Amino acid sequence: MINRIIIDNFMAHEHTELELGPGVTILTGSNNTGKSAVVEALRCLATNPARSPNPALYIRHGAKEARVEVEVDDGTRVAWVRTKRWAKYELWAPGAEEPEEYHKLQGKVPEDVARALRLDPVELETRKDLVDVHLGNQRDPVFLLNQPDSVMAEFFAASTESAHLLAMQNVLKMRVRDAKREEKGLEGQVARVAADLDRLAPLPELTLRMDGIEELDRTAARLEQEVPALEAALAEFRALDGRLSRERSAGAALQGVLAPPEVEDVGRLGRHIGSMASVEAQLGRAGRTAGALAELDAPPRAEEAAPLHRLIRELDDTGDILRAALSRRAVMTSLSEPPEPADAGGLAAVVDDLLILRARSARFTRLTEILGGIAEPPAPQPLKRLDEAVSQLGGLEEQFLLKRTELDGLEKDLSAVVAAMDERIKAVGCCPVCGGDLTTDNFLDHGCRHES
Known part of the structure; x- marks a missing residue:
């Protein structure tokens, strides 16, 4: 069944679209409004009339070609195109993007088009002319209503067993056509799939x-795992570099300190060191006594004993300095020998120096107590491997x-x-x-x- 008719530049129609509903469709209107042209358009689509009459009569004035297109209930579209010199058919299968075209028709209708339209005239055994049971002229009724009863009887008689055979033959032809069309579509699909597979090469x-x-x-993941270790090594390097800078600053500050006097008699120094324990005990007791006597007035100074007392204190301070010097001896072994000490001069100068050394010893003792809980700084490692690691990290x-x-x-x-x-x-x-x-x-x- 035809669902839609589209007429372009056919006789009086410039562009006409008709949506046909289920059942019977009736066209009404005044004379010369194009009703008969619609029927003639369907006749041209179904029969592809020859060059007589003049095909230019079908083409609207001023146009180059006439076109009649229908869409049937299964989605198939059929178009008949007529120019002054030739005619052609276009057939769209359901869902197809491009039509299949038929040229060089020689006044005939292609079988595929005829099967899609199902508007073929009927051939009777006793009549040479084909009988059109689908379309009628303006003054001739459709479906043999103007023919004798014998013609209608012959038509109905021919539409029994032979009609079934023709129907079966038509079904077979349609199946063959569908199979060929499906085969052609599958071949095209295989070609597209092959092209797609080539693209996937x-x-x-x-x-x-x-x-x-x-x-x-x-x-990259392994390098990312190594980055924290390198960062830790770099942080340790920076900490060591800062500590080395501080040590260098301390060493620069210690360069101005006077060198200790030359130790001439090690035996005496050992004995003096041995006596330092008792001196330290005495200093402890003296400190406790000084704390208890802090509120008392100082005793009168014995002038003749004062130089001796200062000398004893200076000897105590010298012992502290010597012990510190022994502890630093391993560090200072690479240093050059101290110069020959000059003449001490007077006893007063010695006493003043001893007082100064005592004060320094007290400060050194406090510093020693403060620094006692601090671990020794680690020995600086060679920076070559760290530089190589840093350069490798940059690379x-x-x-x-x-x-x-x-x-x-x-x-x-x-x-x-x-x-x-x-x-x-x-x-x-x-x-x-x-x-x-x-x-x-x-x-x-x-x-x-x-x-x-």
């Missing part, structure tokens, strides 16, 4: 590149950035390929072998597997 190379990317990713960072840039480019290429694959797989719709669902994800994961 770079996939092995992409797989190799992906393996390289994964290796680079593992290398690794540059290599990591380069690999990261290459990885981003490969990811963009992969995204473009996956997008193209997704577009082509969506166009295919299903697996051409098994007919199953086919998506980009399962195709990339394991392909479309088929059970034997």
Whole structure:
């Protein structure tokens, strides 16, 4: 059944579209409004009339060609195009994007078009002329209503067994046509799938590149794991560098300190060191006594004993200095020998120096107590390996950035390929072998597997 009629530049119609509903459609209107032209357009579509009458009569004045198109209930579209010199048919199968064209008709209707329209005239055994049971002229009724009863009886008689045979033959022809059309469509689909598979030829190379990317990713992960250790080493290097700077500053500050006097008699020094314990005990008791006597007035100074008392204190301070010198002797072994001490001069100068050394000894004792809980600084390690590690870290960072840039480019290429694959797989719709669902994800994961 015809659902839609489109007429362009045919006789009086410039452009007309008719939507036909179910059942009977009736065209009404005044004279010369184009009702008969609609019937004539359908007749031209169904019979492809020859050059007589003049085909220019079908073409609207000023146009180059006339066109009549119908759409039937199964979605098939048929168009008849007529110019002054030739005629052609266009046949769209349901869902097809491009029509199949028929040229060089020689006044005939192609079989595919006739099967799609189903408007063929009927041939009777006793009549040479074909009987049109679908279309009628303006003054001739349709379906043999103006013919004798014998003609109608012959028509109905011919439409019994022979009609069934013709119907069966038509069904067979339609099946053959559908099979050929399906075969042609499958061949085209196979060609498209082959083209798509050709486009997927770079996939092995992409797989190799992906393996390289994964290796680079593992290398990058390993480098990222090594970065904290290198950062810790760099932080330790910076701490050691700061501590070394402080030690150098302390060493520069100690350069102005006078060198200790030369130790001439080690035996005397040992004995003096042995007596230092009792002196320290006496100093402790003296300190406690001084604390108890702090509120008392100082005793009168014995002038004749004062130099001796200062000398004893200076000897005590000298003992403290000697003990400190022994503890630092391992550090100062690389130093040159101290110069020959000059003449001490007068006893008063010696006493003044001893007082100064006592004050320094007291400060040194306090510093020793404060620094007693501090561990010895670690020995500075050679900086060559750390410099090599830092330079290697810089090279690794540059290599990591380069690999990261290459990885981003490969990811963009992969995204473009996956997008193209997704577009082509969506166009295919299903697996051409098994007919199953086919998506980009399962195709990339394991392909479309088929059970034997």
